Amino acid sequence: MPGSGQVLKNKQKRRVIVIVVVATAVVFGVLLIPYCIWKRKSLRDNMENNVMLDQNIEFQSEDIEVPSFSLATIVTATNNFSSDSKLGEGGFGLVYKGTLIDGHEIAVKRLSRSSIQGLNEFKNEVILIAKLQHRNLVRLLGYCIEGEEIILIYEYMPNGSLDSFIFDKTRAKVFDWSMRFNIICGIARGLLYLHEDSRLRIIHRDLKASNVLLDSKMNPKISDFGMARIFGGDQTEGNTNRVVGTYGYMAPEYAIDGLFSVKSDVYSFGILLLEILSGKKNRRSFHPSQGLNLVAYAWNLWKDDKPLELIDTCLEDNCILLEFVRCLRISFLCLQQHHEDRPNMSSVVMMLHGESSLPEPKEPTSLVGKKLSSSRKSQSPSTNEITVTLLEAR
Template sequence: MRMIWVEKQEGWVNYHSADADHCDTYGLCGAYGTCTIFSDPVCRCLDKFVPMHPDDWNRADWSSGCVRNHPLNCSEDGFIKYSGVKLPDTRYSWFNETMTLDECKVVCLRNCSCMGYTNLDISNGGSGCLLWIGELVDLRQLSESGQDIYIRMADSEISFNDGSSRKKSVVLAIALPLLITAVLVVVVVCLVLRRQKKRAEKMLVEKERLDHNNNKDNRSQILREAFELPLFDLSTIMKATDNFSLENKIGTGGFGKVYKGVLEEGQEVAVKRLSETSRQGNDEFKNEVICIAELQHRNLVKLLGCCIEEEEKILVYEYMPNKSLDLFIFDQTRSTLLDWPKRFNIINGIARGLMYLHQDSRLRIIHRDLKASNVLLDIDMNPKISDFGMARSFGGNETGDNTSRVVGTYGYMSPEYAVDGIFSVKSDVFSFGVLVLEVVSGKKNRRFIHPEYNLNLIGHAWMLHREGRSLEIADPALVESGYTIELQRSIHVGLLCVQQSPEDRPNISSVVLMLTNESILPQPKPPGFFTERNIDDATGYSWSNHTPSSVNDVTITLLDAR
């Protein structure tokens, strides 16, 4: 699949009204809301969608948008065709000029965050592929003069015409892979259950022997050897968290809930309790134990032990009193507590923690979900990388892999991973680069939108760097503090880390050296996943002279679609 970067597509249909109207207001109707100029009200939800906040809609505030009647399920989703619309904002999209529409559908279907697709070029019957990541915003109903778009929907919402050949082909295209997957799942489950049964029988024999001898210490020793990790009794965890009281709850995630606890000797801990209904949690539990049970580094959160008793699966970590980095850098009040020396120490600490994971630990580990909320801060504001539920470990000279199930957080994910499922140590480097720019600016990459050119934080930093105005992206308070050289160098290193091609990004060991010495830095090439609208009008910002040429080059590019 050849993905390319362009300034503007020939044949792209650009809909503009000669006269300004309400529908020219960006995002007026929110996600999945359509604007029709002669309608009253002007905003309506797409068919099979309902207002997210009906009371707001009754007050003519449509900005909250619409939601599906039935939630998505990823593996059981399909698409419904909506015709006669102006295509939504393409700020988070990618395209391919050579794909057919059917190939476009397959690519979108395998990525759970892909919410819609259409032809890139509608001339001559249509060609190419354009995909959207995330919610669809800025739709407009144009009836016959509009374009078709296929929007992801739950299987229960999709209806087919009896006897239609299209129905048969679509059903076959979806059902066959699901059937194969189901067979494989059954086989794997049977093998796993068989192994678990044998292990359970062995453990039961040991338990009966130990209970007979009333020797609790020996039982703990055998379990420690089995799991290679210190084990806590459930009664100890219950006492430490006051029976998992609501007052001690400090967080919730896909794994389950996190509680603050105090052990009998007074040590404060964070207790991560697997939710009984979380399939994701089972995978995360095993992954965290496998990946970080033996890791020891000052910039990684320490796993103290676990509890596997009755139906409970619990992980016990050292407690971080200042919680996560995002609570500081994105908060106007708390951000004042992080001056530049503290922020620079955090940036360097995260880099050193990644270097340990990538090259100094027993196994090479790729985190896959490095972001501000997964960096915890200790009492002295030292950073510790946490949450290894999505991590992957490798041995030998392996440095990456690919997957059909893309996990992680958009805004931090590298282009090759988000689009093709290819991840490596360079994917973590991309995430680190985004994090550096966020720490310097105090802005979220995905939430930041340049008011004139609709650039995200990466794109804005790149534009300023090219004009020699890098410091304008930094928090003004940091610039005023006088650390301009370190600020500029950090921004430069961040841009080197978010370059579009993985081969162009530095290794994390090189990043550590770049941050701490005064050597001359190479000039960064254009980044991946920056956005820009109305490129022809953005004089001086032409990217065509820097177009990458590798096979899987891709960027999320904003086409002139509104």
């Protein structure tokens, strides 16, 4: 009996030791998990900072033709990125109004961490737009890469973007025909410069109403060159597995097959022209049962000899009907299904200012409301502007 009691005591001791060891291990594990998470985050942040530092050094070595601003200057100009200074938000991130010490007003685009755009698009925009000078292109004043901040600094456009006028019933009332026609011609001249007259041949790839800004005199300026591509020499078209742009403005050969050219921008201009004429968005459904968008709706009116029914109601008392119909015909020519049937921008500019007869357009095409039949299997839209990026393996 005394021996069995000793065995029982030994078992109890071992049980207590096991419980203590297990409890200690559990407590240690619970304490270790936050440490590991903190350590991992610290390493990741260090890696990101090192990458940003390397990218900054690499970027600074580029032949940039605009100055670099310090972050302190931008913080002061925007009152530390105050919400009161916020102008809007796009695919790149938030946009703020700022005022430099000398009183000069600027627009500040601050890259968002959640943005689908990144340093490559940022570099693309800085390098491209710095080399472009035209009255209908927004002017880049500088940039800032400091710490985790990636910032673009532009001239400030007091009247904001074109979409804030044409799609707003109240503001559209001051948007008369002469103003709209001037904007149409200005956008056309800006595209002509990009395609044919600049030092570089540029395909914008994301022309839309929100990417056209208006200065104090309502002159249009094309902005946002993060998605633009340069063509060299006699190159006239290219192909990509990364389709970027805004669904509803993209040419069919680009959205489906990744084939882009100056005619891709011409197609986008055709959509934009229709929106300016009608005051309606292309993505809006006019006859849900028939799946008609603005292009199909406008074409049906054209076929039925009722083109004037498309006129924005704000223009009914001041529209020059012959110019309106001419612009509508030009938009259809720009929206032809096959890119070789579309005019180039030099022809568009001449057609806008000429009085000679225009070719009869074939039925235009639009992808809105239709499925893309292609080997591309997926698309990931961003928030706000429904700007899509089609990646490899779709």
